[in-house]
Amino acid sequence: MDKTYASATEAVADIPDGASLAVGGFGLSGVPIVLIRALLAQGTRDLEVVSNNCGVDGWGLGELLAAGRIRRVIASYIGENREFARQYLGGEVEVELTPQGTLAERLRAGGVGIPAFYTATGAGTAVSDGGMPIRYAADGSVALASDPKELRPFDAFGRTREYVLERAIRTDVGLVRAAVGDRHGNLRFEKAARNFNPLAGMAGRFTIAEVDELVEPGVLDPDDIHLPGIYVDRIVVLSPEESADLPIEKVTTRPRRDA
Template structure:
């Protein structure tokens, strides 16, 4: 039951080339900085990363991007990540853009064992109809585009509406950052770090929590737990570091 490992490096040492990793955080809040840095040092490449936004200029996942460690990103937002945008437009990386709420639900559904779900978000757009560029070639033409998705009509609250089918996401690994975790993996997130971190943690087959404070079992009020330890395989104690 004791899931604490001695370091971030130890937590990521078994990640192989070609692995898929869901990474928590919203903007710069709740980003697992130490685990991302450890993965950079570890050297794994050809990674598929699922995240809301792929870091910001100079910090976070953008460091892996610059080292060409990431081959595909499933995300909802480019933000001010100039390297992310450059690689996408230059045809150096495949990007599956997904509406933000849909991305969160795909992760949560994966953790809950739900294969797919219907949502009205994206109906009538390229999200549902297909054709959204996933990869460009060297000449700037689309070489890989998103496929069309199933659309069905359901009556909800007395109104017939179209809904698009979205598949859930399960990844090999998941990285999240918590304010507090106990040695069994139960975790508490602070403020905006609640965005995406619980859903990301659920989606990983092996989930690693980096925590600013690790307490003994029973040190967290059960009613305060945001992420149950059943979803967590490893816990790493890290310095407080960045204050967002």
Template sequence: MDKLVTSAAEAVADIPHGASIAVGGFGTSGVPWALIRALRTQGADGLTIVANNCGVNDAGLAMLLHDHRIDRVIASYIGQNREFARQYLAGEIEVELNPQGTLAERLRAGGAGIAAFYTPTGVGTLVADGGVPLRHAADGTVVTASPPKEVRQFSVDGREREFVLEEGIVTDFALVRAAVADRHGNAVFHASARNFNPDAAMAGRVTVVEAEQVVEPGCLDPDLVHLSGVFVQRVVEVPEEVIA
């Protein structure tokens, strides 16, 4: 039951080349900075990253992008990450863009053992119809585009509506940051840092929690726990949040 490890380096030491990793955070809030730095030092490449965005301001996941360690990204937006946009348009990485709420639910569903779900988000757009560029060639032409997804009608509130089928996401690993965690992996997130962290944590087969503070079991009020330790395999204490 004691899931505490001594360092971020130990926590990510067995992440292999080609692994898929769900990463918590939104912008610069709730990002597992120490675990990402440790992964960069560790050297795994050919990674598939599932995250709301792939780092900002050359920090966090953006460092792995700059090192060309990421082959595929499933995210909800590119934003102002110029290197992310450059690699995508140059055909250096594959990018699958999802509506933000859909991405969160795909992670949560995967963690809950739900293979797929229907949502109205994206109906009537390229999200459902297919054709969103996934990978470009070096000259900017589209090499691979998203396929069409199943769309069905359901009766909701007495009227027929169309819904698109989205699949749950399960990853090899998940890296998240919490404000407080106990040795059993039960975790509490601070304010907006909660964002994608619980969903990403649920999706990982091996989930690592980077916590500002680690306490003994029984110290956390069960009613205040945001993430159950049943989803967590490793906990590492990282008192200072250093953005890099």
């Protein structure tokens, strides 16, 4: 039952080229950066990544992206990652854009064994009608577009409206970052890091977690466990230096009134 590994390198060593990954994090919060860098160092390529966003330039999933290791991304936000936008518009990477709440529910559904669900989000838009660019050609034309999705009317919440069928997401591997974990794989996430991390951990058929602190089984109160160990297969304990690698995405300042 002891799921700890000596290093991130050992923990990701058997992730093959072409694997699909569900990766926790939102912006720069809760990103499993040490596991990502271990994948980068071992040369894993042709990855399909499911995450809220694809990191930023030079950090997080942006490091794998810049190295040309990612072939497809399912995300809700391209954001301010210039390299991500460049590769998408240049036809170097496929991108399936998904509404943020829908993406979260697709991951959760995959983790609990629900194959698909209906949601009002995106019904009657390009999300349901199809035609959203997934891959561009070198000349800027659309080489691959999204297919239409099934729509169905439901009488719910006091009115009848159309709902779009969304399919669950299940990936080969889940990569997550937690504040505390025990040797059985039970995890607790810290504040905003409890974003897509539990969902990514649930969606992976095989999940690896990096944790800031390791405790013995029984130390975590059951009410403090955000992701049960049944979903987690390997635990990597970070060094203080690795835990402290938490950059700020944007720094803004304003004049003080008394200046």
